[in-house]
Amino acid sequence: MWDMLSWLPENVSTYGGEIDSLFYIIYYITGVAFLLVAGAMIAFVIMYRHREGRRATYLHGNTILEITWTVVTALIFIVLAFMSQPLWGRIKQEVPPTDLQVRVTGKQFNWEIVYPGPDGKFDTADDLQIDNELHVPVNRPVQVFLASKDVIHSFFLPQLRLKQDAVPGRVIQAWFQATKTGRYEIPCAELCGFGHSGMLGYLTVYSPEEYSKWVKEKWPSR
Amino acid sequence: MSESAGVQAVHGAHAHHEELGFLRTYVFSTDHKMIGRQFLFLGLFMLVIGGLLAMMMRWQLGWPETPVPGMRWVPEPYMFEGIIPPQTYNSLFTMHATIMIFFAVMPIMIGCFGNFLIPLMIGARDMAFPVLNMLSFWSGAVGGVVMLSGFFVPGGHAASGWTAYAPLSASAIYTGVDWGQNLWNISLIIIGASSLMGSINYITTIINMRAPGMTWFRLPLVIWSLFITAILLLLALPVLTAALAMLLTDRMLGTHFFLPAGGGEPLLWQHLFWYFGHPEVYVLVLPAMGVTSDVLSTFSRKPIFGYRAMAMSMIGIAFLSWIVWGHHMFLSGMNPALGTAFMMSTMVIAVPSAIKTFNWLGTLWGGSIRLTTPMLNALAFVAIFVIGGLSGVFMASTPVDIFIHDTYFIVAHFHYVVAGIVFGLFAAVYYWFPKMFGRMMNETLGKIHFVLTFVFFNLTFFPMHFLGAGGHMRRIWNPMQYEFLQHFQPMNQFISVSAFILGVSQILFLVNFFWSLFAGKKAEVNPWHANTLEWAAPSPPPHGNWGEQLPIVHHGPYEYSVPGVEEDYLPQTRPHALPVTAGH
Ligand code: HEM
Ligand SMILES: [Cu+2]
Ligand SMILES: [Cu+2]
Numbered sequence: 176m177w178d179m180l181s182w183l184p185e186n187v188s189t190y191g192g193e194i195d196s197l198f199y200i201i202y203y204i205t206g207v208a209f210l211l212v213a214g215a216m217i218a219f220v221i222m223y224r225h226r227e228g229r230r231a232t233y234l235h236g237n238t239i240l241e242i243t244w245t246v247v248t249a250l251i252f253i254v255l256a257f258m259s260q261p262l263w264g265r266i267k268q269e270v271p272p273t274d275l276q277v278r279v280t281g282k283q284f285n286w287e288i289v290y291p292g293p294d295g296k297f298d299t300a301d302d303l304q305i306d307n308e309l310h311v312p313v314n315r316p317v318q319v320f321l322a323s324k325d326v327i328h329s330f331f332l333p334q335l336r337l338k339q340d341a342v343p344g345r346v347i348q349a350w351f352q353a354t355k356t357g358r359y360e361i362p363c364a365e366l367c368g369f370g371h372s373g374m375l376g377y378l379t380v381y382s383p384e385e386y387s388k389w390v391k392e393k394w395p396s397r
Numbered sequence: 398m399s400e401s402a403g404v405q406a407v408h409g410a411h412a413h414h415e416e417l418g419f420l421r422t423y424v425f426s427t428d429h430k431m432i433g434r435q436f437l438f439l440g441l442f443m444l445v446i447g448g449l450l451a452m453m454m455r456w457q458l459g460w461p462e463t464p465v466p467g468m469r470w471v472p473e474p475y476m477f478e479g480i481i482p483p484q485t486y487n488s489l490f491t492m493h494a495t496i497m498i499f500f501a502v503m504p505i506m507i508g509c510f511g512n513f514l515i516p517l518m519i520g521a522r523d524m525a526f527p528v529l530n531m532l533s534f535w536s537g538a539v540g541g542v543v544m545l546s547g548f549f550v551p552g553g554h555a556a557s558g559w560t561a562y563a564p565l566s567a568s569a570i571y572t573g574v575d576w577g578q579n580l581w582n583i584s585l586i587i588i589g590a591s592s593l594m595g596s597i598n599y600i601t602t603i604i605n606m607r608a609p610g611m612t613w614f615r616l617p618l619v620i621w622s623l624f625i626t627a628i629l630l631l632l633a634l635p636v637l638t639a640a641l642a643m644l645l646t647d648r649m650l651g652t653h654f655f656l657p658a659g660g661g662e663p664l665l666w667q668h669l670f671w672y673f674g675h676p677e678v679y680v681l682v683l684p685a686m687g688v689t690s691d692v693l694s695t696f697s698r699k700p701i702f703g704y705r706a707m708a709m710s711m712i713g714i715a716f717l718s719w720i721v722w723g724h725h726m727f728l729s730g731m732n733p734a735l736g737t738a739f740m741m742s743t744m745v746i747a748v749p750s751a752i753k754t755f756n757w758l759g760t761l762w763g764g765s766i767r768l769t770t771p772m773l774n775a776l777a778f779v780a781i782f783v784i785g786g787l788s789g790v791f792m793a794s795t796p797v798d799i800f801i802h803d804t805y806f807i808v809a810h811f812h813y814v815v816a817g818i819v820f821g822l823f824a825a826v827y828y829w830f831p832k833m834f835g836r837m838m839n840e841t842l843g844k845i846h847f848v849l850t851f852v853f854f855n856l857t858f859f860p861m862h863f864l865g866a867g868g869h870m871r872r873i874w875n876p877m878q879y880e881f882l883q884h885f886q887p888m889n890q891f892i893s894v895s896a897f898i899l900g901v902s903q904i905l906f907l908v909n910f911f912w913s914l915f916a917g918k919k920a921e922v923n924p925w926h927a928n929t930l931e932w933a934a935p936s937p938p939p940h941g942n943w944g945e946q947l948p949i950v951h952h953g954p955y956e957y958s959v960p961g962v963e964e965d966y967l968p969q970t971r972p973h974a975l976p977v978t979a980g981h
Contacts, residue, residue, distance in 0.1 A: 232763030344657030
């Protein structure tokens, strides 16, 4: 129970594993740092507790020690920043080439999901709109155009380690690639009014065959 | 210093002959000590209210949609036979945070201890602008009344979070909250004015009214922390006030600063809010760091380790706090390249915080440690701050933040940082109570209160990291609405039970506080054998603080266990040649 990592939901996205590794690394670094500091504190409080006849050391500091711990912490943080940057860039700044596109628009208190339909273009007669149901095939990148009709919402796929705010007046791009079929929840993660709690959609990840079947059944034909 | 000291001497002589009536002494007082006490009572009252709101939230999270015991009297639609509806839950966390931050922690750490300690610790007779000081308290009190009145208006109180993100907060159509949000804005504008008056006063006083010999590097670190806090407030608050005014005109006069329908920009609110909001976090925590430094040194009977590094790291934190605000907005839709820049600055600001921690450890090393109640609370503050600081590293890493942003991981993190301040707060109250009220608080009761608070604080907030790692969103009314969160219900109940015990334990503090006020053991002038100037004044100090003569300062505040001095302390007022030591 006390192992933080065991609480992470199952990861089913391509980049989710890398986020989790970074989480693990930071968990171990901070865990060690905490044990060292807390250990030192407890040890000092016991070792240097007040005893009759012993005086405290008259000492104002130690320049070499102070420079050392400053430099060491700075180095750790710089390394962490450089480890984080490439992954962030890959998730938020580059979208892998894909022909699967979907528009997700938050509105109090539903996710409006629009598929471009057989012509692959939005805002045409063959678009398909279903509230709260996002259907995608497994192992293929999906590009999401996020928008909002009223207030800020946040599109959250816990098992895919994706989160991105949807802001009225903007279209924000996001992407994910699921690695396992199944049905997952899409909660809203940004306070959006009294119905925020319970604002919930579903992501269904299909095998390629199931996906073609769903497309055939549901998408309007040309 | 000589001219201002002369002015003060005249003022002091003046003050001694004046007989003030009840109203001028206790209500519209201009004495910094009375104003400090007034802020303390205001803050403690609000701390209780903020705590009760938290208890209601914890009830709903542990036992969703069941009646909160003793709350059936609240009328519909705010509660239904004691059951909390979603809209009310949103008001609860909004007001819990607003009250805790602006009306509990700030009034106590800055209003109370700033006012009480600054003149006493720098050796002045009062603040530079006593009348402004009185106005600062009374406008704060008015702000408090306005804030509380929001609970009684139709539509309920503000429900868009303490961060009030637009457009949710910018128009009543999105929440149904009308005057609640307006009053929230107005109250924060008033309290902003109150803080401005206070900070101008603190800055002026510290720059101009230090006693003879009180050089900058002889100032106690708690004064450094309050000085830097005041500068941060002076520069940050006007930004919030301007943003609040814009939000209010969007709501009431039909402007569209933040409403995209009229060409406004929702992200502008977030930028303005966090440009204030991040420095605000340091406004909350710096004074507690200052208190901790003083208390640790006193009860280790040892000079603070790395005094200059401590002062400099606070200055560093203050500077850097202006360029990290975007770490609250990684996922806001702001350009992701900016996210990278803000991640870098955030990693940098962690360094001075780490330096402070190491220096606190260095202070303990080789000390002669006395585990008094203030000391226990100061040690707890360090431990809790370390956890809060380390959990912040997860969020600073942008990819990890994608997952934990807006989850209970954040709630855990900021309670370890901002709610952890209560340990600094308790340390300060237990430590300076004798000076403030002339009586000692009960040590045994204080220790029992400490142990219960420390244990149940951690049992309440630590498991929230696990909820967050599981993806549990913050600000949700009922986690049972989500399949992937249902396995967390037992943990949510565990947290709630711990929170209730944590809440109930605070009764011990209140009992100790009020009982000691009237029946505590009479305090000596210097009960802790501390060095700083306030312990040279009587307990409690009279109007004007010092007799005819201002104190004269001969050395720094942390000369404990000086070789060649018989006692293990050396008050700043006692002349003595100091040995030269390495690393000084
Ligand atoms: C008795 C101890 C406390 C308990 C049990 C407690 C509990 C809570 C809970 C349950 C929430 C709402 C979480 C959510 O629904 O997202 C919350 C939010 C918050 N609390 Fe506390 N809290 C306590 C003390 C404090 C203190 C002392 C402070 C500040 C000095 C504080 C600052 C905040 C802030 C800033 C929020 C965020 C509100 C928002 O999301 O707008 N809390 N707390
Ligand atoms: Cu929402
Ligand atoms: Cu911040």
